[in-house]
Amino acid sequence: MDTVLKLSGVHKTFKNKKVIEGLNMEVKKGEIYGFLGENGAGKTTTLKMIMGLLKVDKGNINVLNNEMNNKSRKIFCRIGGIIEAPVFYDDLSGLMNLKLHGNLFGGFKEEKYMELLELVGIKDSAKTKVKKYSLGMKQRLGIARALVNDPELLILDEPSNGLDPKGMRDVREILKKLSKEGKTIIISSHLLGDIEKVCTKIGIIARGKIVREGSVDKLLDENNNENLEEYFLKLIEEV
Numbered sequence: 001m002d003t004v005l006k007l008s009g010v011h012k013t014f015k016n017k018k019v020i021e022g023l024n025m026e027v028k029k030g031e032i033y034g035f036l037g038e039n040g041a042g043k044t045t046t047l048k049m050i051m052g053l054l055k056v057d058k059g060n061i062n063v064l065n066n067e068m069n070n071k072s073r074k075i076f077c078r079i080g081g082i083i084e085a086p087v088f089y090d091d092l093s094g095l096m097n098l099k100l101h102g103n104l105f106g107g108f109k110e111e112k113y114m115e116l117l118e119l120v121g122i123k124d125s126a127k128t129k130v131k132k133y134s135l136g137m138k139q140r141l142g143i144a145r146a147l148v149n150d151p152e153l154l155i156l157d158e159p160s161n162g163l164d165p166k167g168m169r170d171v172r173e174i175l176k177k178l179s180k181e182g183k184t185i186i187i188s189s190h191l192l193g194d195i196e197k198v199c200t201k202i203g204i205i206a207r208g209k210i211v212r213e214g215s216v217d218k219l220l221d222e223n224n225n226e227n228l229e230e231y232f233l234k235l236i237e238e239v
């Protein structure tokens with residue numbers, strides 16, 4: 001399997017606070033990678049560095065066979081994502097928000113935006129102003145927006161935030177479909193039951209490093225754990 005993302009010895013410090021200290025991570029094509037860690041462990045910081053939103057202090061990030069540095073702007077067109085809560089133009093419709101984002105990539109036919117809204121289950125509210133959307137609808141719109149440029153690598157920071165159980169299941173089905181189509185997905189979440197149901201691989205970050213990485217089945221089997229939550233809580237106590 002091709003490697004889509006590789007982080008090698010990545011470091012990031014904010015003022016005097018070392019947040020990421022020699023982080024290594026590898027994600028292969030078509031994987032749905034669950035990125036787990038306690039509050040403040042450095043998940044968002046890492047995802048921002050992968051998306052080119054934050055500079056790496058030391059180490060390398062290779063995305064789709066490109067080294068992430070100041071010269072790698074073209075690579076941003078091949079990545080999509082939601083970092084923290086998605087922000088929209090509230091007085092514009094969901095469809096118009098997608099169009100505005102699509103214009104960054106040269107614009108697409110309206111049909112494409114409508115297909116994305118249908119995929120995430122909010123097609124009927126395409127022309128409704130975003131200020132009338134619920135949190136879950138905004139989250140769905142965020143996923144649609146992240147898919148506008150048909151990215152090969154999709155990065156979702158807490159995508160199930162605000163979703164009800166049906167919404168969470170819908171998102172899982174969408175992610176499985178996208179992964180079957182060959183997209184590679186990284187999800188950070190605290191909803192371990194959700195992660196266990198959808199991810200093919202997980203990486204756990206603690207003390208600025210990945211302390212465990214592997215398939216969910218393998219990690220659970222090796223350690224005789226019932227579920228990911230039990231495994232995660234034990235591991236966090238140990239490290």
Ligand SMILES: Nc1ncnc2c1ncn2[C@@H]1O[C@H](COP(=O)(O)OP(=O)(O)OP(=O)(O)O)[C@@H](O)[C@H]1O
Nearest residue numbers: 014015017019037038039040041042043044045046
């Ligand atoms: N711009 C910044 N300046 C200073 N410190 C920051 C900055 N961004 C993040 N941090 C600190 O870096 C650490 C990691 O934050 P980060 O948001 O990456 O964690 P996280 O794993 O995503 O947490 P959560 O699960 O709560 O979202 C935290 O201690 C945070 O306070």
